[in-house]
Amino acid sequence: GEEVAQTPKHLVRGEGQKAKLYCAPIKGHSYVFWYQQVLKNEFKFLISFQNENVFDETGMPKERFSAKCLPNSPCSLEIQATKLEDSAVYFCASSQREATAYNSPLHFGNGTRLTVT
Amino acid sequence: LAKTTQPISMDSYEGQEVNITCSHNNIATNDYITWYQQFPSQGPRFIIQGYKTKVTNEVASLFIPADRKSSTLSLPRVSLSDTAVYYCLVGPSRSYSGAGSYQLTFGKGTKLSVIP
Numbered sequence: 001g002e003e004v005a006q007t008p009k010h011l012v013r014g015e016g017q018k019a020k021l022y023c024a025p026i027k028g029h030s031y032v033f034w035y036q037q038v039l040k041n042e043f044k045f046l047i048s049f050q051n052e053n054v055f056d057e058t059g060m061p062k063e064r065f066s067a068k069c070l071p072n073s074p075c076s077l078e079i080q081a082t083k084l085e086d087s088a089v090y091f092c093a094s095s096q097r098e099a100t101a102y103n104s105p106l107h108f109g110n111g112t113r114l115t116v117t
Numbered sequence: 118l119a120k121t122t123q124p125i126s127m128d129s130y131e132g133q134e135v136n137i138t139c140s141h142n143n144i145a146t147n148d149y150i151t152w153y154q155q156f157p158s159q160g161p162r163f164i165i166q167g168y169k170t171k172v173t174n175e176v177a178s179l180f181i182p183a184d185r186k187s188s189t190l191s192l193p194r195v196s197l198s199d200t201a202v203y204y205c206l207v208g209p210s211r212s213y214s215g216a217g218s219y220q221l222t223f224g225k226g227t228k229l230s231v232i233p
Contacts, residue, residue: 004160035223041155041202043223091160105151106221108160 002026006092006109007074013082013116021112022074023092031055031095032075033106034067038088046090049075082116089113121205121224128230135192137227139205142186150181150188153204155226161204165190195231202226 005024013019025032034046045059049069060067064083069075079086089111097104122140129135141150149168153161165172167179167188178191192199204226 041204041226041228045222093160105163105166106153106161108162110159 004092004094004107004109005074006090006112008112009110011112011114013114015084015116016081019079019082019086019114019116021077021090021092021114023076023109024074025092025094026107029094029096029107031097032069033093033095034077035091035093036088037091037111038085043091046077079114082114084116087114087116121207123203123205123224123227125225126228126230128232129195130232131196132194135195135199135229135231137190137192137203137205137229138187139190139224140187141205141207144185144207148207150179150185151206151208151221152177152179152190153206153223155202155204156200161223164203192229195229197231197233200229200231202228 004026007022011019011021023032030051032049036044036046038044046065047057047060047067048055052069052071064080067075067077075092077090091108091111093106093108095104095106120143123137127135127137149166151166152164154164155161165174165177165179167181169181169185172179180189180191188205190203204223206221206223208221
């Protein structure tokens with residue numbers, strides 16, 4: 001499609017429960033990125049993929065967070081045993097080339113709002 | 118990672134030109150400057166990108182002085198629908214570990230409020 005599609009829009013989980021978020025990148029885009037927006041405006045980079053391969057995972061809290069981008073499936077971000085501090089909006093973005101390449105802007109979805117109670 | 122500093126907020130009346138300046142004193146030679154716009158409950162949207170001097174598109178202009186230590190996003194004749202948060206990004210920047218690929222780092226952004 002022409003837009004990055006993220007599902008669900010909202011997700012509520014009790015502490016300790018699992019949360020799984022999905023992202024369908026724009027068709028033809030090779031790179032997928034996940035960002036976490038916790039406070040009003042602050043973004044934290046989590047992980048990026050080049051096709052199904054992890055490209056950069058330096059932002060991932062590896063104990064509880066995992067992500068995949070498998071062929072012919074939406075990408076996913078999974079949080080095992082959610083904590084209160086995981087409450088945030090999670091944005092997925094895609095780009096044609098590596099995000100920092102010139103003239104290859106990130107195209108963002110509208111996010112999944114995760115609330116951990 | 119190249120750090121950026123922007124005003125936290127700005128107000129403007131409809132129809133005025135708005136200039137948002139971003140400081141990036143430690144910008145590297147191969148870094149370029151990109152601006153994104155974010156409306157409430159939406160993901161950021163690319164506005165404009167440049168390396169030096171001036172870049173103009175149908176939405177905005179971007180002015181970058183010769184030393185590239187700052188940049189100014191110029192929005193001509195703003196309307197109420199331009200009320201949003203504007204982010205200035207500088208990259209490519211290696212992740213803090215120094216290894217692996219590059220990533221874009223968002224700062225705190227400037228909240229622009231357009232007043233009727």
